[in-house]
Amino acid sequence: MSFAERPVRRLLLLPGTRHLAEMLLNRLAGLLARRHAGMLDRLADFAGATCLIVPRDLPAAFLLTLQPAAQPPQLELVDPACVTDARATIRTDLATLLKLLEGRIDGDALFFSRDLMVEGDMEVVVALRNAVDDAGIDLIGDSAAACGPFAAPAEKLGRHMAGMAARLHRRLAITIMGGDTA
Amino acid sequence: MTAQLTPKLTLGPVLFHWSAEKMQDFYARIADEAEVDIVYLGEIVCSKRAPFFDPLLPDIIERLQRGGKEVVLSSRALVMTEREARMTAGQIAGAGETGCTVEANDLGAVRRLAGRPHVIGPYVNVYNEGTLAYLARQGAIRVCLPPELPGATINALVAGTPVPLEVLAFGRMPLAISARCFHARAEGLHKDSCRYACGNDPDGCTVRTLDGEAFLAINGTQTLSQTCLNLSGELPGLAAAGIRHFRLSPQAIDMVAVSRLFRGVLDGGLTAAQAEAGLAALAGALRFSNGFVHGREGRALLQAQDRGASSRATA
Amino acid sequence: MTGAPLELVCPAGTPAALRDAIDAGADVVYLGFRDETNARNFPGLNFSRPELRDGIGYAHRRGREVFVAINTYAAAGNQAAWHRAIDDAAQLGADAVIVADIGLLDYAATKHPGLRLHLSVQAAASHAEAIRFYHEAFGVRRVVLPRVLTVAEIAQLTRQIPVETEVFAFGGMCPMAEGRCSLSSYVTGQSPNRQGVCSPASHVRYEQRGEALVSSLGGSTINIFDKAEKAGYPTLCKGRFAVGGSYADYLFEEPTSLSTGEILHDLARAGVKALKIEGRQRGRAYVAEVVRQFRSLVDGMAGGDAPAGAVAALRQLAEGQQETSGAYRKGWR
Numbered sequence: 001m002s003f004a005e006r007p008v009r010r011l012l013l014l015p016g017t018r019h020l021a022e023m024l025l026n027r028l029a030g031l032l033a034r035r036h037a038g039m040l041d042r043l044a045d046f047a048g049a050t051c052l053i054v055p056r057d058l059p060a061a062f063l064l065t066l067q068p069a070a071q072p073p074q075l076e077l078v079d080p081a082c083v084t085d086a087r088a089t090i091r092t093d094l095a096t097l098l099k100l101l102e103g104r105i106d107g108d109a110l111f112f113s114r115d116l117m118v119e120g121d122m123e124v125v126v127a128l129r130n131a132v133d134d135a136g137i138d139l140i141g142d143s144a145a146a147c148g149p150f151a152a153p154a155e156k157l158g159r160h161m162a163g164m165a166a167r168l169h170r171r172l173a174i175t176i177m178g179g180d181t182a
Numbered sequence: 183m184t185a186q187l188t189p190k191l192t193l194g195p196v197l198f199h200w201s202a203e204k205m206q207d208f209y210a211r212i213a214d215e216a217e218v219d220i221v222y223l224g225e226i227v228c229s230k231r232a233p234f235f236d237p238l239l240p241d242i243i244e245r246l247q248r249g250g251k252e253v254v255l256s257s258r259a260l261v262m263t264e265r266e267a268r269m270t271a272g273q274i275a276g277a278g279e280t281g282c283t284v285e286a287n288d289l290g291a292v293r294r295l296a297g298r299p300h301v302i303g304p305y306v307n308v309y310n311e312g313t314l315a316y317l318a319r320q321g322a323i324r325v326c327l328p329p330e331l332p333g334a335t336i337n338a339l340v341a342g343t344p345v346p347l348e349v350l351a352f353g354r355m356p357l358a359i360s361a362r363c364f365h366a367r368a369e370g371l372h373k374d375s376c377r378y379a380c381g382n383d384p385d386g387c388t389v390r391t392l393d394g395e396a397f398l399a400i401n402g403t404q405t406l407s408q409t410c411l412n413l414s415g416e417l418p419g420l421a422a423a424g425i426r427h428f429r430l431s432p433q434a435i436d437m438v439a440v441s442r443l444f445r446g447v448l449d450g451g452l453t454a455a456q457a458e459a460g461l462a463a464l465a466g467a468l469r470f471s472n473g474f475v476h477g478r479e480g481r482a483l484l485q486a487q488d489r490g491a492s493s494r495a496t497a
Numbered sequence: 498m499t500g501a502p503l504e505l506v507c508p509a510g511t512p513a514a515l516r517d518a519i520d521a522g523a524d525v526v527y528l529g530f531r532d533e534t535n536a537r538n539f540p541g542l543n544f545s546r547p548e549l550r551d552g553i554g555y556a557h558r559r560g561r562e563v564f565v566a567i568n569t570y571a572a573a574g575n576q577a578a579w580h581r582a583i584d585d586a587a588q589l590g591a592d593a594v595i596v597a598d599i600g601l602l603d604y605a606a607t608k609h610p611g612l613r614l615h616l617s618v619q620a621a622a623s624h625a626e627a628i629r630f631y632h633e634a635f636g637v638r639r640v641v642l643p644r645v646l647t648v649a650e651i652a653q654l655t656r657q658i659p660v661e662t663e664v665f666a667f668g669g670m671c672p673m674a675e676g677r678c679s680l681s682s683y684v685t686g687q688s689p690n691r692q693g694v695c696s697p698a699s700h701v702r703y704e705q706r707g708e709a710l711v712s713s714l715g716g717s718t719i720n721i722f723d724k725a726e727k728a729g730y731p732t733l734c735k736g737r738f739a740v741g742g743s744y745a746d747y748l749f750e751e752p753t754s755l756s757t758g759e760i761l762h763d764l765a766r767a768g769v770k771a772l773k774i775e776g777r778q779r780g781r782a783y784v785a786e787v788v789r790q791f792r793s794l795v796d797g798m799a800g801g802d803a804p805a806g807a808v809a810a811l812r813q814l815a816e817g818q819q820e821t822s823g824a825y826r827k828g829w830r
Contacts, residue, residue, distance in 0.1 A: 038512070038548070041545070042541040042542075043541060045540065046540070103513065103780065103781055103782060104782060105780075105782055106779070106780050106782045106783040106786075106814075107780050108730075108779055108780065108783065109783065109814070111728060111730075112727050112728055112729060113727060113728075114710070114727070114728050117703075118703060119703055119704070119705075120702075121699075122698035122699070122701040122702070122703075123540050123697075123698040123699040124540075125698070126539055126540050126541060126542075126698040126778075127540035127541035128541065129541070129780065130510060130511065130539065130540065130541030130542045130778075131541045133510075133511060133513065133514070133780045133781055134510075134511030134512060134513045134514070134541075134781075135513070136513045259677075260621075260623065260645070260674050260677075261623060261624045261626075261627070262623050262624060262645055262646060262650065263624070263650060264624070264625070264653065266624070267624050267625065267626055271626075288627055289620070289622060289626075289627040289630045289631070290624055290625075290626030290627040290630065292630060293626055293627070293629060293630035293633070294626065305677065307570055307597070307598070307599075307620075307676060307677070307690065309570035309571060309572065309573060309598065309600075309690065309691065310570065310571040310572060310573045310576050310598070310600045311573055311576060311600065312571065312576055312598075312599070312600020312601065312603055312604055313570075313571075313598060313599040313600035313603075314600075315600070316599050316600060316603045316634075317599070328679070329679065330679040330682045330683075330688055330690070330691070334574065335572060335573045335574070338573035338574035339573045355679070355683070357678065357679045357680050357682075357683050358673040358674070358677065358678040358679065358680050358734075359673065359674050359677055360645065360672050360673045360674060360749075361645035361646075361674070361824050361829075361830050362672055362749075362750075362824075362829065362830045363830065364748055364749060367748065368740040368741065368744045368748060369744075372828060372830060373830040374827070374830070387740060387741070388740075389738045389739070389740055389748060390738060390739040390740070391717050391718040391719070391736075391738060391739070392718050392720070392721050392737055392738070392739060392745060393718040394739075395717055395718065397717055397738065398680070398683075398738075400740070400748070405673070405680065405749075407683055473686070474682070474683075477686070478686050479682070479683060479684055479685055479686035479715060480679065480682060480683035480684075480686075481683055481684065482686075
């Protein structure tokens with residue numbers, strides 16, 4: 001595990017890379033917020049709330065800070081061990097997080113089976129879940145839509161790359177951890 | 183505005199499955215000694231217990247009336263079967279002969295009592311002016327409010343009420359009722375073969391969390407508060423707001439002494455602090471709470487200074 | 498089987514869930530406004546007025562219906578908020594409103610005589626005479642039966658009452674008579690009847706204690722789960738408690754899901770008109786899957802054969818993957 005983590009963690013520690021990654025993440029958050037305005041509306045009561053989202057199979061975590069009045073939430077890349085004051089924490093693996101984000105999986109069932117762990121202020125977690133669940137986010141479709149006239153080819157390319165990435169992720173996981181994370 | 187009337191004290195129905203002997207002794211003392219004006223009678227929790235209590239009723243009613251108490255018959259809180267519905271119908275039909283009014287604790291009883299004077303019990307959901315007005319039009323002469331109402335709601339209701347309102351002031355609070363018997367369940371039994379396990383706990387049976395905290399109390403199919411409601415400190419404020427009746431719910435402690443302490447507060451002969459000390463001495467293992475009326479969780483106990491602040495806020 | 502097929506009344510906590518439920522075969526979607534006028538007043542959940550208008554449009558274009566649950570008890574001094582909910586539901590074209598409060602029923606019947614009224618389970622009308630009261634007084638056309646009755650009792654009841662019956666078919670179940678429970682209020686100050694919440698998320702905490710997971714509500718321990726055990730939300734009637742010296746287990750109810758997949762024929766024979774699926778607070782992936790399975794079960798009834806797999810699929814969807822037929826079978830009591 002530590003062998004697998006080391007190169008990624010070092011990569012994140014390069015200030016330029018980290019900055020770029022956060023910029024991209026916040027771009028994405030802004031894009032999703034614009035395309036799914038109702039989502040921010042559902043989170044309006046929680047301005048200032050922080051939620052630490054920990055993909056268990058990644059060395060870094062996302063610290064989400066909800067913003068007042070229809071502004072997209074802010075995302076920071078953090079070392080999960082260094083954040084102790086988040087109002088709520090969600091832990092699961094990256095693939096599950098993405099499915100949750102797209103409303104393709106039942107979060108309650110994941111919680112019952114303990115494939116998803118939550119700590120801290122449940123109100124924030126419940127509000128996030130409900131807001132995201134309604135938004136009908138489609139990461140690739142939403143991102144592609146930002147490409148204007150090239151949306152259709154961009155979406156096609158995106159889905160192709162997502163498939164490749166999933167296969168690569170699986171193969172890497174098998175190689176490194178000796179198990180299948182899928 | 184007419185002259186301020188002294189509020190009345192009432193005694194709610196015994197919620198527990200006491201033996202016939204304990205019931206008779208209890209009501210004999212209430213008839214002779216308790217400082218209550220009205221006594222509610224009836225097995226409101228479980229129809230399986232009724233055959234033990236109902237045969238005692240004529241004598242108890244007569245005894246209470248002889249002692250100068252007004253008697254009201256309380257109907258069952260949860261009616262599920264036709265047999266239970268017939269029992270309530272029979273109770274209502276027979277009430278007239280004994281000179282008793284009936285307290286409706288479910289909407290079936292409300293329908294049957296429509297058009298003649300009756301009381302609405304705390305098991306009927308009265309949360310607002312619209313409901314209160316409707317029930318008064320149907321013939322309700324008094325409404326006992328559900329225990330979870332905050333002071334602000336009580337004040338809003340009492341301000342324009344067409345009928346006198348009653349508030350539960352003492353005793354473990356009724357919180358829930360079920361088709362399922364939890365006393366039986368805790369013994370590994372079903373309701374049909376319950377062996378009257380509830381009879382072993384004359385004050386209800388404490389339910390603890392897995393960390394050992396005393397949390398709730400069970401009484402057969404009913405769930406009660408673990409804490410014992412005690413509004414002795416709130417009586418003057420509620421009376422000033424216009425509440426005309428305060429209900430004491432029987433516990434297996436000296437309820438005559440409890441009634442005297444509450445009467446003392448209402449008459450002005452006792453301070454709230456004196457009454458509180460007296461009640462604490464009587465209550466044994468029961469802990470007090472008063473959270474609901476202060477708009478808080480029901481199990482909370484607000485101290486005198488906090489109470490002052492919250493009653494000002496809700497006045 | 499004769500008669501009309503059972504109507505499927507399905508939950509939606511969000512517009513996305515409404516569309517998914519309808520696409521999965523719901524005959525009716527029920528929902529609430531985003532405030533304390535409905536009994537699933539959870540953070541981030543429920544419908545704004547424009548969302549309701551769009552949702553009703555989506556349903557009506559496909560020949561389906563929308564019921565609006567206004568099923569908490571109006572607060573004294575602030576009845577207007579509940580009256581507005583009734584007015585808006587009527588004006589936006591809701592096919593029925595689901596109400597429990599006598600004051601609100603009286604208001605709706607007087608102000609909107611054309612509005613179809615259903616009696617919410619929160620009224621806990623559990624026998625013929627209580628149901629007749631609501632029918633005669635306010636013209637209630639359907640009653641959602643409390644989850645305390647056996648199938649035999651339901652059969653007897655449907656023959657005696659002049660209104661349709663709707664029963665809970667799947668999802669979370671209350672062991673207590675609904676609308677008559679102050680447990681949450683006693684522990685947290687927030688009540689189903691007043692605020693539309695039970696065991697609110699704001700009072701929930703999860704804490705790791707060694708290998709075990711401890712769930713608490715308002716600071717009181719509701720359950721302790723072993724490492725290998727399925728976890729549950731600390732709804733306070735579904736916790737483990739100790740009584741006397743020997744009992745320490747699920748005292749009121751196990752964290753199970755009510756399921757009627759195997760007794761639909763019995764319910765239909767008992768004269769039930771509609772099946773209600775609980776779960777406005779659940780995600781749309783769950784809602785869509787439950788609706789899809791029930792659609793196939795109900796369609797299968799008309800054809801005479803039960804679709805293989807639907808009952809098993811529902812078991813997978815049950816909370817903690819345990820299910821119960823609840824009070825529908827007498828042994829539950």
